[in-house]
Amino acid sequence: MFRPLTFLSVLALAVLAASLSACSPLKLVNAVSPDGDARATSAIHYGNGERQKLDVYQPAAQAGAAPVIVFFYGGNWVSGKREDYAFVGQALAKRGYVVVVPDYRLYPEARYPDFLDDSAQAVAWTTREIAKYGGDPKRLFVMGHSAGAYNAAMLALDKRWLGKQGVRPDALRGWIGLAGPYDFLPVQNKTTRPVFNYPDTPPDSQPVRHVSAGAPPALLIAAYEDKTVNPVRNTGALAMRLREKHVPVRELYYDGVSHATLVASLSRALHTLAPTLDAIDDFVRSDGGRQAAAR
Incomplete structure (x- = not known):
């Protein structure tokens, strides 16, 4: 039998190996992530399209309306599906949050900015409907990993x-970006180029161009x-x-x-790789750092 640290090391290596093969590493992460702490x-349809659906995760035992996190997965805007990120919903629901994980249209069905319209539509659905699932729409955060962090950034920064x-800019209490691409012109990745209409990629497609003093607080996490x-x-x-611009931001590197394993560290099996889940928990629980600043 492996000792706990040895097992985690082997599992992390398996995730990395799977990410380089045809096997989905996320299926492996989900397979070893218990789901008993979330409903x-x-x-659920948030739009009429086949990929305009979402999953909602609620704490198994919940008292009162909980903060809400809408999580957008990555995949270079060409791949990804919400089911593969069940471990994210389960991990955050265990911490007491209501979590929304939407799909969004991908290339070649969609290009920039179609997936941003989908992401915004999913957030709009959340503001209207999440109270039915025990969520507090007045404590709403968006979060993403990789391409999904780009989506979250654009919703938070570009009004x-x-x-x-029809969603007000101040509807978001904060946003969380994991390993996000926020400034990538000219587009170098050959897979990404057609997604952003290279070489005619609009400069205002970049999150760094939309920073303003009124932006919501941010938690930015990346791997060294x-x-x-x-x-x-x-x-x-x-x-x-x-x-x-005097926008509250917490910047962490692990x-x-x-x-790949930065987002995987949210799972119960790999949480010791990095304190990613604790950092997110602290950020949301402190209302984007506002409560900590008030003390």
Whole structure:
């Protein structure tokens, strides 16, 4: 039998190996993530499209309306499905939050900015309907990993997207980005190029161009050894822009995780890789840092 740390190390390596093969590493993470601490409601339509569906995770035992986190997964806007991120919903629901995990249209069905319209539509659904699932729409946060962190950033920083859905900019109490690409022009990744209409990618597609003094507080987390999204150019530069505009931001970098295993560290099986879940919990529980600042 493996000792706990040895088992976690082996599991982390398995996740990394799977990410380089045809096997989904997220299926492995979900397989070892117990789901007894959350109640899930699946395949709720927030729009008319086949991929305009979402899952809601609620704490198994809940007293009163809980803060809400809408989580957008990554996949370079060409892949991903909400079922693979059940471990995120379960982990955050165990901490007492109501979690929404939406699908959104992907390339080639969609290009920029279609997936932002979908993401905003999912948030609009949440503001209207989440009270039925025990969530407090007045304590709403958006969160994402990788491409999903881009989606979350654009909803939080660029008022166009939520505005098109009739959602006020101050509807968000904060946002959380894990290993997000926030400044990637000119587009270098060949898979990403057609998604953003390269070489005619609009400059205002970049989150760093939409930082303003009225932006909601941010928690930005990245891996020091991220080989997919440069943490200095993206997380570091965006955090600097936010501070220049006096927007509250907490910026964290972790050793021992990669671009892929940063989000996997939210699972119960891999949570010791990095304190990602604790940082998110602290941020949301403190209302985006407002309560901590008031003390």
